[in-house]
Amino acid sequence: MSLSLFLVQVFNGLQYGLILFLIASGLTLIFGIMGIINLAHGAFYMLGAYVAFGIAQSSGSLVLAVLGAVATMAALGFVIERVLIGRLYNRNHLDQVLITFGLILVFDEAQRIIWGSDVHSVAIPPALSSSFQVSDIMAFSYYRIFVTVVCAVLAVTMALVIQKTKLGMWIRAGASNREMVSSLGVDINMLFALVFAAGAALTGFAGAISVPLTSVSPGMGDAIIIISFVVVVIGGVGSIKGAFFGALLIGLADTFGRVLLPQFSSFLVYAIMAGVLLWRPQGLFARA
Amino acid sequence: MTAAPEVLVAGKGLHTYYGYSHVLHGVDFSVRAGETVCLMGRNGMGKTTLLRTLLGHVRARRGTVHVRGEDMTQARTSRIIRKGIAYVPEGRGIFANLTVREHLVMAARPGFDGRNEWTIERVLASFPRLSERLTSQGTNLSGGEQQMLAIGRALLTNPDLLILDEATEGLAPLIRQQIWFVVHDIKETGIATIIVDKNVDVLLDLSDRATIMVKGEIVYDGDCDTLRHSPDILNTHVGI
Numbered sequence A: 001m002s003l004s005l006f007l008v009q010v011f012n013g014l015q016y017g018l019i020l021f022l023i024a025s026g027l028t029l030i031f032g033i034m035g036i037i038n039l040a041h042g043a044f045y046m047l048g049a050y051v052a053f054g055i056a057q058s059s060g061s062l063v064l065a066v067l068g069a070v071a072t073m074a075a076l077g078f079v080i081e082r083v084l085i086g087r088l089y090n091r092n093h094l095d096q097v098l099i100t101f102g103l104i105l106v107f108d109e110a111q112r113i114i115w116g117s118d119v120h121s122v123a124i125p126p127a128l129s130s131s132f133q134v135s136d137i138m139a140f141s142y143y144r145i146f147v148t149v150v151c152a153v154l155a156v157t158m159a160l161v162i163q164k165t166k167l168g169m170w171i172r173a174g175a176s177n178r179e180m181v182s183s184l185g186v187d188i189n190m191l192f193a194l195v196f197a198a199g200a201a202l203t204g205f206a207g208a209i210s211v212p213l214t215s216v217s218p219g220m221g222d223a224i225i226i227i228s229f230v231v232v233v234i235g236g237v238g239s240i241k242g243a244f245f246g247a248l249l250i251g252l253a254d255t256f257g258r259v260l261l262p263q264f265s266s267f268l269v270y271a272i273m274a275g276v277l278l279w280r281p282q283g284l285f286a287r288a
Numbered sequence B: 001m002t003a004a005p006e007v008l009v010a011g012k013g014l015h016t017y018y019g020y021s022h023v024l025h026g027v028d029f030s031v032r033a034g035e036t037v038c039l040m041g042r043n044g045m046g047k048t049t050l051l052r053t054l055l056g057h058v059r060a061r062r063g064t065v066h067v068r069g070e071d072m073t074q075a076r077t078s079r080i081i082r083k084g085i086a087y088v089p090e091g092r093g094i095f096a097n098l099t100v101r102e103h104l105v106m107a108a109r110p111g112f113d114g115r116n117e118w119t120i121e122r123v124l125a126s127f128p129r130l131s132e133r134l135t136s137q138g139t140n141l142s143g144g145e146q147q148m149l150a151i152g153r154a155l156l157t158n159p160d161l162l163i164l165d166e167a168t169e170g171l172a173p174l175i176r177q178q179i180w181f182v183v184h185d186i187k188e189t190g191i192a193t194i195i196v197d198k199n200v201d202v203l204l205d206l207s208d209r210a211t212i213m214v215k216g217e218i219v220y221d222g223d224c225d226t227l228r229h230s231p232d233i234l235n236t237h238v239g240i
């Protein structure tokens, strides 16, 4: 493998890893803080992509498409939390899995009714459609660079909000003692609804911004939810930091696996998960 | 004669259940602005349940809760609290995953009338011990430090009423003394308090009014002096 090929793969792996982080961070927060296993998180990714596709089709603007997808998913996430998820906090995980699995079926069917079963694609916006030539055969796509930068900025922003702001402290405190947080005058139900909505919005954003890179297809949420759970488990359930490193690890492993060991690539991430769990059964950054 | 101070919190005819178990049997309980009230009673009599009912953590099946004259029987806890109430729960409610500084920062806000008397600096001045532990995680604190943090955090919400459940339970005598000292200071600043504790003598010296709860009913509600001179009441209902 030449150096330039190596660099391009590292870059692609990081870019994919950051997308995975946006998805897995919501999943791990919602599980770690609210104790909810949300199987429908991948459906949010799929819906974000489809809404973006729909808006891009009619308006021709990818920016509008991404913003519209984020707003739609935030609103949908908020409503779902208020109407359904909010009732599940004191229920066992089986009930949660049943309800959120039911949501997958509903969203998949809605997607088929609205957009049909065809595979669609959206062109990269002209301004970013060229690429940065590394060598005669290797290039970094400007759009991928753009996605990477945006995702990295989002990841840093999220870390700052959670670590440094009052809102972040309320969220973390809510994970250890909900009743006490409300005893300090914080509307914990509203706070959790906002966290859930933010998780849905981030995932919808990941889906929307990936549209020009991957195609838009039915079932795209199912693949991503599995890999996102792998990331969450590797990182340590509930840990944002763990989700970050887990996502980068899986992003790189998956990307290199496809290049170096194409026949084993789908197996590789699970082998890594098994390896990490043998070494650290609670994941890389288990919460105390 | 001046008008009596405003009633901050009033529970009327409260009946609270945990599932089938009927814990409060028609409790009337109220506190006025600036008043220090102690709530005494043996273990399991329903003191904590009464406080949690007033704050909306558990709902009374019958009866009403009014805060500053407004019916709050069905209100969310956060709304009740934001009318100027702070709560230091039994067990202290320290967050395992937050530092001491974060506990203080997350709680700080102006009071019901916009007052900002309690700042982080003032809390740290009242509890010098905490300033040495600002970066420690909540769970790494001793029991006394946790209680100081819980009280400091409560004060940072600039409350008009401070509710202290088991103010000194499980603390060493010296630390207890410190806590009582601070509670006394808080009383002097005019903040009303509801105090639950097992130290009857301290409570009677500190409080303006005493209440005793037996099996989910208030059996005594009156001045402290009468109680001090009625060892029989104390013996039967509180046990000293």
Ligand SMILES: Nc1ncnc2c1ncn2[C@@H]1O[C@H](COP(=O)(O)OP(=O)(O)OP(=O)(O)O)[C@@H](O)[C@H]1O
Binding pocket: B018, B021, B023, B041, B042, B043, B044, B045, B046, B047, B048, B049, B050, B090
């Ligand atoms: N969450 C709960 N679920 C079921 N029963 C409860 C619960 N909390 C308290 N109880 C029961 O309600 C009754 C009153 O309890 P409560 O904690 O209010 O008493 P207390 O006067 O505060 O006692 P202590 O002095 O031990 O703190 C007890 O019989 C207790 O076992």
Ligand SMILES: [Mg+2]
Binding pocket: B047, B048, B049, B090, B165
């Ligand atoms: Mg109690």
